[in-house]
Amino acid sequence: MSKKVSRRQFLTYTLGGTAGFLGMGMLFPMIRFAADPMLKKGGKGAFVKTNYKEDQITETPLSVDFRVDVKDGWYVPEGGEPRTAWVMKSEGKILALSPVCKHLGCTVGWESNPQFKGEFFCPCHFGRYFKNGTNVPGTPPTKPLDQYETKIEAGHLWIGPIKKA
Known part of the structure; x- marks a missing residue:
């Protein structure tokens, strides 16, 4: 018995996946911008x-x-x-x-x-x-x-x- 995907479900999955992909594309630069100072190595303290x-x-x-x-x-x-x-x-x-x-x-x-x-x-x-x-x-x-x-x-x-x- 195979489970068929209706047109409405297919459209929902497709739009949800596309929105998630575009959202991650916008969110990743923001996360990188906020985390960048933590990722940089600190220099050895000077006298x-x-x-x-x-x-x-x-x-x-x-x-x-x-x-x-x-x-x-x-x-x-x-x-x-x-x-x-x-x-x-x-x-x-x-x-x-x-x-x-x-x-x-x-x-x-x-x-x-x-x-x-x-x-x-x-x-x-x-x-x-x-x-x-x-x-x-x-x-x-x-x-x-x-x-x-x-x-x-x-x-x-x-x-x-x-x-x-």
Whole structure:
């Protein structure tokens, strides 16, 4: 027993298939346009020269502002995106820590709470970090602060991308 397709069904299938084909032809460029920034490979982060000289860096954390060239999709901020790092000397090396708390992404401050001297403090949920960036056990953050790569060239501090853990 064969099942016959009526003229009406044939016309419906043909028009539906054609509409689907034309719709995909219009939809594909839109999807490609939206997804294009995600498909491009990002470049390796470059080092950025700061306004600080090596002799200005001490064992006391210093807030250092710098700008990084970033491309967010098609938007490229003029002059770069502002960033900050806590920079200090630790065990003879220069340590640059990200001020972004690993718990909720708030900004940590050095000795910003009088109760916790010698520690970084996050006001959002009382997150605390030791001077070397490791989290204080029993406080909300479960990971240490991110560290930036650093180097000294011609006596000036250069800050690079965040080190991969």
